[in-house]
Amino acid sequence: MYPQNYYFTKDHEWVAVDGDKATVGISDFAQKQLGDVVYVELPEIGKHLDVHQTVGTIESVKAVSEVFSPVSGEVIETNAALNNAPETINQDPHGKAWIIKLKMKNPGDLKALMKAADYEKFLEGLAH
């Protein structure tokens, strides 16, 4: 159920790579944990992010969750549609609810991330 070509972090972010462009979102597991999302705080375009630096926050009725950048790079696009339809994060977390696009500074950052099969194993481990 997790897209085979995506990379995943232990904090439940995903990255989809296209050349030096990285698209970032949160996983289906993460949106289920949060519950109904009502607000998303997006970063400024042009912001430089290090690995694990806060991208922004996602708020559900009962929780606030920080989104951490899986890779380093410069924010080149943010998904403004999420401001009016934050519930997209619950409905389509791996597709329409992408959060930011980055121009990657160091593609080597991807080496530290999990592929879909490893992320699914990681989730199974969490259940125990």
Next chain:
Amino acid sequence: MKLTRFNAQHRKLGAKMIEFCGWDMPVEYKGLIEEHLACRHAAGLFDVSHMGEIHVTGKDALAFVQHISPNDAARLSPGQVQYTGLLTSKGTYVDDMLVYCVHPEFYLLVVNAANTDKDFAYVVSQKGAYAVHLDNASDRYSQLALQGRQAIPILQPLTDVKLAPMHSFTFAFGKVAGKECIVSRTGYTGEDGFEIYTLDQDPGILWDAIMEKGTPLGLQPVGLGARDTLRLESKLPLYGNDIDDTTTPLECDFAWIVKFKKGDFLGRDVLVRQKEQGLTRKLVGFELRDKGIARPHYPVFVDGKPAGQVASGTYSPLFKKSIGLVYLPIAKTVLGTEFEIGIRDKKVKAAVVPTPFYKRNY
């Protein structure tokens, strides 16, 4: 962890379960917002078996209840309920509670799950020379709440109790789905509805029968998540957030539960003094005027200076904005007064608004 007698039903529905005050409880089923709106537009079914029940029986039952509660229990006929508090000798809250008059020598106290053991110990410590028997019956009771405009159409076919003629804050003994119950026209959502108590040790059919009757009418099971957003929209207090052992009923805007004329009760002299001197602070409702969600304990700033914390705060699924309750200095409790709430690294504008935020229109 303790299990309610409806635990299997929650798990069968795939509820997200959490530990709450030592109980394995459903926090949400289909989703908080959907459950909240179902209760507002049709009906919601809540497992509230974790609440505490204390039996006060004996010759001095009324006199004892009058001693521990600021409200006037002498006004209650059998079959009537009143909302009140359990107060310290300083007039502050040990808990809020409901007092049910079963008959003049039997009162049922219903208290919060978080405080049941504390409340029972407190009540026992106040026994003194009163000729009463005190029994913590909490573990024997199960309780469901059916709340919403469809409550009567859903429940009436299942019970011999005549529901429509019941006034708010009254109760009756009867059968629901064949089980002996107390059916009380009370609730914690601001909707019409009923709370159903039973001592039957196998009450699962109550949940199943209500869900079967109610689902075609829009009934949804509702978890603790939406229970909190519903009660906050209706400005019903939560112990620990809005009331505790540092706040009095006068300060939290529940002066009506204090019946000074009825005679002496725990904390009376302190409350008399507070009333004479005037309040220095009061619990008021607010809404956020900018994007964000104000949550309990977030810092509050009045005229730029720190002024306490948010008591209760959430996102209102009905009004699609952040609402909450806060204690402000008396001069700042005027409607429309603006102040600020610290949300992470920002100060967000808030304003004092009238409460309840939601009032039902039927």
